[in-house]
Amino acid sequence: MLAVDYSNATALESNEPVWEWPEPLPPQDDDVLGDSQLYISGPISPSSNISASWSANVSLRDDYGVDLLPDRALGVRAQIDQHLGDGNGWLSIPEIADFVVLVENARNLTNSEMMGCCIVDYSPLQMVKGVDIVVIPPINGSVDSNGSWGWMESADLTGMTDSRSTRILDIPRVGGVIEEIPLRITLPDQWEFRYSAMQSVIEGSPNDFTVFRHQAPVASDIRITLGENMPPNAIAERHTGNNRIPLNSPTVYSGGCTDSVLDDTQQWWTVHNNGTQMLRSDGWDLYFTASELNYSDGDVASVVMHCMDSFSSSSQWYENILIDGVDPTWEAIFEIQVDGNTTVLDSEQTHIEVTSGSEFYFTFSTSDSSGLPVSIDITSDKSAGWRHTGSDYLEFMDRFFQGEQVNGMHLNVTDRHQAKEPSEYNLSLTITDDASNIVTREWTIIISDGSGPTIIPNIISNGTPISPESPARAGEAITLSLTESFDDLDAIDDVSWEVRVDGQVIAETDLWSEIEKLSLPLYEPATYLIHILAWDSVDNMEQISFGLAVSPTFGVNTSVLDHHVIGNLVEGEAINIIVTMQNTGADIGSGVLCSGTVCSDEVVVSAADPAGPGVFSAELFLNLNNTDPIDLRFVWSSDSAGSDGVLEIKNDYVVVSQWQMPMQVLLGVLSVLMLFAWLAHRTWGAESQRP
Incomplete structure (x- = not known):
């Protein structure tokens, strides 16, 4: 251990103690640096004594406070000066010495x-002799300086496992500074990491791994299960064929070796023929073509997947599979039905022509030399997901129509008047035998023209398309427009036309210029039957019929249909005069029937419509005060037409005076008697007049 030269320290009396510590730690950027290790050397089998060792090396920045003293936020230098020293802003050697003792006692x-290491099978390991600890304290000087300090510790541990075969290792996570450094765990031979919910903070190999517990997202103990090493589990499957594999196309296997999540398990494949290795391939997947490995039809391939873990424990998956080198065979029958008539098509041809919208019947049958089922798969680009499948035998019916590439309402008028090519669809047959031998066949289905032109008429009156608010009217120029019409394949110039009005042909032509805008001879208000027929270049015909109502002209145009009198035309009598009239105009109005200064109640002048004139009646109650001629007139007005008028009603009504009535009766009687006398004379002669 090296002595520290604290040159700035205050001189001590000769009886003061002398401290020796390791060289100061260099400054660091991280708050906490270091590492720790748990090395388990003895057996950890069920109910056995555990032998282990613990070591840790920790360094901290001076401004990173410790929980051993108050005011952690001040940093360790200020904590020592204020709570172990005199608070003068200077860290002295004795203050540092007190702090070293504090750390040694705490650890x-x-x-x-308690050391922040671990718990095995729910019980902490015990110290064999205590903890060896060496503190590297902060240097003396101003509390404002910033360096690093730390400690090193080690201890031998012992304990006892429980009776289970799986060990449970708990790593404390309670917020201590020791948790801020990685913990390396080394296990006895043939023991490995099995599982942890905090696997994301664990790295390494099954027998030697490191726990970065400061990265754990939750502040709870990290539990790890340990177990004795077992050979990896080999799981594989074949993706080609069922009971056999093909000779001339690739065979695919995939598999995996499952073991400890930290184990880098080796995996490889071998293929054998009668004990001779034909192929070795590393990786999860195996691809091979039997014929390229000198196999023949009827041979057996032995496929083996090998697994070996980091303990050199190994396992295998294998299968022996028969090789089939004979392709399946097929037959197809194509039929179409149009209007109940069936036509058999030649399925050997690559291009099949069918009428648009016809019933297309498909029949497929297959066989294989193995006698095993053959799958049938039919696909087409007719629509997304169009597919029919079966085994050995398949039949179905469908209809094929012209697609969007032909003329239609999705195109503008100019484009839809141009000739288009018929629609084509691809039809694909794929048959697969039990060994995944595949045979394919392609056809192109050409859709021939099976429908007549599309007739889209528009009626234009006085240059405006008709509508309920703007009908065609008598006297206006009425035109039939076929501009929007089209044929799915033919150019519009290749379409023939015929137009009839109430059964009478008014136009029959092949010239589009003559028929596109056709004047209709509709001059009177009525409902006309319009019948349009069109033929394309292959005589497909389409026709439509519709009624066209031609409304009367605007205005009010009245005339008398009938009039009569109820009562006697005798002076002093009262009579009713009823006049029935019609309006051939399209506007309504109102009016009164008058004679002299006497007028009837107001009546409605009905409007005409395409079915005919509007008919209405007016009734006048009139007292005959004299024998003057009866003057009748109908006075009308119309707000919608903005007009009014008077209709004079001619009549030959004669009013007689009261004294003339008896004389007229007498003359009538005499006339009758004279008529009887004359008839008698003619019948019986002069004798008839004798007394």
């Missing part, structure tokens, strides 16, 4: 738990 502990 002179009696068991491993």
Whole structure:
């Protein structure tokens, strides 16, 4: 041990003691530095005596206070000066000596738990002779200076294990400074680390590992289970084939060696043929092709996975597997049904043409020389996830349509009027036998044109598309627009058209320029039946029919349909005159029926619609005060049309006076008598007039 030269120390009397300590520690950046070790040398089998040793080397910055004295936040130099010295701001040798004694007494502990080392099987280890401790104190001088200080300690430990086969080692975590340094643990031969919930703060090998307890996320003891070493557990599986493996394609194995989490277990593979090693491969996975290792159909490959841990304990996984070098065979039948008619397609061809939307029937059958099942897998890019699977035999039906690459509403008008190529889909067959021998076949399915053009009519009246708020009206220029129409494959110029109105053909042409904007001869208010037919270049036909209502023109246009009188046209009598009228305009109105200064109640002038004129009636109650001619007129107005008018109603009604009525009756009777006399004379001659 080296003597310390404290040149700045105050001179002491000759009877004062002389202290010798190790050389001061150099300054350090970390608050706490150092390391500790628990070395277990004796057996730790069930119910055995434990022999172990403990050592620690700790250094701390001077400004890092200790819990042995009050005011830890001041740092150890100020703590010593104030609580062990005279508080004069200067750390003297005697003050330092008192602090060394304080530390020695504090670390002179009696068991491993108190020292911050460990607990074995729930019991602390005991000191054999006590603790050897050497303190390296802070140097004397101003309390404001900052250096390092620390101590070294060692002790022999002993204890007893319990009767279980697994040892439980608890590492204290109570906040002591000793916990701030790593703890290395060395186990007896053939013993290893098994498990800890705080495995994230443990590094090393199964037999020699270090616990960084200051990194633990929680302030609780760190429990570690220990056990005698066992050979690693070898677990492997084959990913190729079932009861056999292929001769000419890769075979894949994967496996793992499970052991202590800290063990760096070695793993390798060997492949043998009748005891001869054909291949060695290191790693978790094994890849090999049997034919490349000189195997033949019917040979047996012996595959072994080897595991060896850090104690040189080993284990194996193996299997003997038969090699199959014969591919499976297959047959396919393709049929389509259109309108109940079945057509068999040639499955030997690589390009298969089917009509869009037709029923496409698939039948696949397979076989293998081994007699074992053969899997069938059919995939297509028809849609995401399209797949059909089976074993030995598979049949199903599907429909294939033109895809988005053909003309449709997703394209603008210019693009959808251009010719497009038919849609094509890939169809893939994969058959796999028990040994994973794989046979594949590809087809291209071409979708032929099976549908007529898409007819999208628009009606335009006076340059505006019709709507419920803006219908077509008589007298306006009404146009049928087919601009939005298209064919899925053909250019619009290759489509033929026919347009009928109420069954009469008004247009029949192959020229798009003539049919795209077609004037309709619709001149009167009515509902017309429009029928449009279209054919593509392969005579696929599409047709639509719809009713087109042509509304009357705006305004009010009244006329008389009928009028009659209820009552006698005699002066002094009261009569009812009923007039039935019609309005051929599209606006409603109101009006009154008048004669002279007498008018009826107001009536509604009904509006015309595509079904016909609006019909309405007005009734006038009139007292006949004289025999003058009856003047009838209908006076109307319409707010919606912004107009009004008077409809003169011509009539031949004659009003007679009261005295004329008896004379008229007498003349009527005489006329009847004269008629009877004349008839009698004609029938019986002159004798009929004798008395």
